Amino acid sequence: MDHFLYRDGALYAEDVPVAEIAATVGTPFYLYSTATLLRHYRLFDEALKGTEHLVCYAMKAAGNQAIIKTLAEAGAGMDVVSEGEYRRARAAGVPGDKIVFSGVGKTAQEMRTALLGGIRQFNVESEPEMLLLDQVAQSLGTVAPITVRVNPDVDAQTHAKIATGKSENKFGIPIARAREVYAQAAALPGLQVVGIDVHIGSQLTRLEPFRQAYQKVAELTEALRADGHDIRRLDLGGGLGIPYTRSNEAPPLPTEYGQLIKEVLGDLGCEIEIEPGRLIAGNAGILVSSVIYVKAGEGRDFLILDAAMNDLIRPAMYEAWHDIVPLVEPAAGVEQRPYDIVGPVCETGDTFARDRMMPPLAAGDLVAFRSAGAYGAVMASEYNARPLVPEVLVKGDQFAVIRRRPTFDELINRDTIPAWL
Ligand SMILES: *Cc1c(COP(=O)(O)O)cnc(C)c1O
Numbered sequence: 001m002d003h004f005l006y007r008d009g010a011l012y013a014e015d016v017p018v019a020e021i022a023a024t025v026g027t028p029f030y031l032y033s034t035a036t037l038l039r040h041y042r043l044f045d046e047a048l049k050g051t052e053h054l055v056c057y058a059m060k061a062a063g064n065q066a067i068i069k070t071l072a073e074a075g076a077g078m079d080v081v082s083e084g085e086y087r088r089a090r091a092a093g094v095p096g097d098k099i100v101f102s103g104v105g106k107t108a109q110e111m112r113t114a115l116l117g118g119i120r121q122f123n124v125e126s127e128p129e130m131l132l133l134d135q136v137a138q139s140l141g142t143v144a145p146i147t148v149r150v151n152p153d154v155d156a157q158t159h160a161k162i163a164t165g166k167s168e169n170k171f172g173i174p175i176a177r178a179r180e181v182y183a184q185a186a187a188l189p190g191l192q193v194v195g196i197d198v199h200i201g202s203q204l205t206r207l208e209p210f211r212q213a214y215q216k217v218a219e220l221t222e223a224l225r226a227d228g229h230d231i232r233r234l235d236l237g238g239g240l241g242i243p244y245t246r247s248n249e250a251p252p253l254p255t256e257y258g259q260l261i262k263e264v265l266g267d268l269g270c271e272i273e274i275e276p277g278r279l280i281a282g283n284a285g286i287l288v289s290s291v292i293y294v295k296a297g298e299g300r301d302f303l304i305l306d307a308a309m310n311d312l313i314r315p316a317m318y319e320a321w322h323d324i325v326p327l328v329e330p331a332a333g334v335e336q337r338p339y340d341i342v343g344p345v346c347e348t349g350d351t352f353a354r355d356r357m358m359p360p361l362a363a364g365d366l367v368a369f370r371s372a373g374a375y376g377a378v379m380a381s382e383y384n385a386r387p388l389v390p391e392v393l394v395k396g397d398q399f400a401v402i403r404r405r406p407t408f409d410e411l412i413n414r415d416t417i418p419a420w421l
Contacts, residue, residue, distance in 0.1 A: 002283045003033040003394075004370065006329040011368060015397040018288060019327050022366055025392055025401060028289040028307035030377045031368075032062070032402075034070055034395035036284035040254075041071050044276055047258025051272050054120075056100050058238045058277030059085055061374035062285065066393050066402040068092035071280070077120065079238070079275040083110040090117055100235060100273065102149070102199070104129075104170055111136040111144070121145040123197040123235060125172055130185055137190030144190060147197040147235055148182060150175040150220065152213040156201030156239065159318050165200025165213060172198070178220055182229050193229050195270065196220060199237025202278060205251040207260050210239075214264040221268050234265060238275040242282040244321050244371050254279065278374040285373020287312050287389075288327070291365045292344065301339050303361060308343025309350040310383040312369060312376050316349040324352065327366040330359035345384050377403075387411055 003014045011018045013031050021031060044055045056077040059068055063085060068078065069092045077098035078089040089099055096118020101110075104125045111133050114122070124130045124146045137144040151172035156163045164171040173181050178196075185191050200213045214236065221231050241251040254276075261272060289307035296302075314320035324341060336357040343350040352369070361367070380389050390405040 002036045004036075004286055004368070009329045011325065011327045011329070013286070013394040013399070016394050016399050018286075018368060019366060021392055021394075021399055022288055022290075022327070025390060026405070027366065028287060028305075028311050028389050029405075030285055030287055030372065030389060030391045031399075032064075032067060032281075032285045032373055032391065032393050034393060037067060037070055037280060038074055040276075040280040040284060041074050041076055043254040044258070044274060044280070045075065047254045048261065048272055048274070051262060051266060053272040053274070054098065056098070056235075056273055056275045057280055058275045059089060060378060061277030062281035062376070063088055063378050064391050064393075064402050065092040066400075067281065068094060070393075072098070077273070079277075083107075083113050086110070086114055086117070096120070100275070102197075102275070106133070108132055108136050112140065115140050115142055115144060119145070121147055121194055121233070121235070123147050123149045124185075125149045127173070127181060127184065130181070130188070130191065134188040134190035142190075143192045145192050145194045146185065147193075147195040147233065148173060148178065148185065149197040149199065150178050150217070152198060152200065152216040154200050154209050154212045154216070156204050156209045157206055158201045158203045158239075158241070161318055162202040163200070164202075165198070165209070175216055175220060179223060179227060182224055183227065186229060193231070195231055195233030195235060196224070197235040197237070199235075199275065200239060202239050203241040204239045205241040205249065207252045207256060210236075210257065211260055211264060214261065218265055218268060221265075221270065231268075232270055233273060234268070234270045235273040235275065236261060236265075238277050238279075240276055240279045242279055242371060242374075245323055280374075282371050282374035285371075285376060287322075287369040287372040287376060289367055289369070291361050291363050291367065293363055294361065297340070300355070301337070303339040303341045303358070305341065305343055305352070305367070307352075307369070307389070308345040308384070308386065309347065310345060310381045310386050311343070311389040312352070312372055313379045313381075314372075314375060315352050316347075317379075322352065322372060323370040324356065324358070324367050325370060326359060326361060327368060334359045345386075382411060385411060
């Protein structure tokens with residue numbers, strides 16, 4: 001459920017007509033709903049009620065500081081994957097002890113920043129990283145709390161580009177080698193083992209892969225405890241999928257996911273961390289765009305929008321489906337027709353949808369891409385010298401631009417022409 005609904009024939013974001021925001025901000029822009037973000041965070045929080053837990057929002061899904069602050073004030077921690085994300089989270093007011101640091105390629109500089117600024121734990125992904133973190137922590141006279149990310153060799157049954165839990169993926173250490181690696185970690189004075197980490201992929205639409213991975217984590221917990229390690233925290237990653245269309249099979253709900261966690265891991269007495277990104281932000285955001293032209297092609301009509309693949313790359317990168325709806329609610333019984341919906345960028349890949357059934361649209365009409373809140377704005381670029389798409393946040397009857405559209409001068413002046421040229 002989200003808070004982008006038709007009311008009196010017009011699409012609203014909570015209590016604000018989306019067309020009103022478009023008139024103020026111009027298109028294209030991303031628009032987020034505070035109520036939807038909070039609703040999704042609370043679904044997870046409640047799903048784990050009765051177990052000590054922290055929901056660490058994976059801010060790579062949508063990292064605007066206004067979004068981070070909204071979730072952090074509701075109690076969320078953050079999962080960061082870079083120094084930039086760490087700094088953004090701190091700038092938005094998240095305390096270091098609620099930030100977990102994930103990622104396969106953490107640099108010494110990133111480790112230093114997090115150790116000095118405060119960190120809940122590093123999720124270590126390899127032995128070389130473990131050795132470096134030990135050195136960096138020792139050089140600062142401190143001890144780094146760590147989990148080791150294990151790769152459980154489980155098929156997440158999702159798009160190959162977002163599956164991370166098979167042995168051929170670059171993530172984590174093979175679970176079969178975990179005991180050896182934990183023994184090594186325990187011997188390093190700059191590290192303190194606090195738990196185990198796992199994350200098997202994104203947009204999972206079944207619980208079964210989670211169950212398989214978490215069962216392996218449960219077994220490993222027992223084995224590591226028997227080896228004398230203090231395993232008190234289990235970071236179970238993110239990955240729960242969302243419905244991208246109203247017609248496809250509904251993925252499991254956070255409640256069911258929470259039930260599964262309690263069932264498989266509840267008896268271990270561990271604090272549970274989860275790192276959902278997509279499920280919190282995905283359906284809490286839309287991308288609003290205008291039709292520039294309707295172009296008649298051979299056997300098809302093209303709807304040429306002012307949003308492009310540089311603003312929303314998911315269809316080009318993952319063959320992703322987004323529902324696209326007009327801001328003016330189509331009259332009941334209006335006959336739909338197929339369109340190829342494309343952006344203005346000079347790539348054939350700049351195609352959002354083919355043969356998409358839509359009510360008749362004309363130049364100047366506004367449309368919204370639904371479910372665009374996660375892996376939308378954060379993956380945007382300025383390809384084709386298109387200014388970075390702005391972001392807007394709605395809360396009740398108020399809205400604010402939370403990242404403005406850069407001017408052309410800003411975009412152009414970032415380049416430096418050398419004096420010798
Ligand atoms: C991307 C990522 C997440 C979030 O995944 P979602 O599918 O957005 O929930 C969580 N943890 C790690 C380590 C990730 O890389």
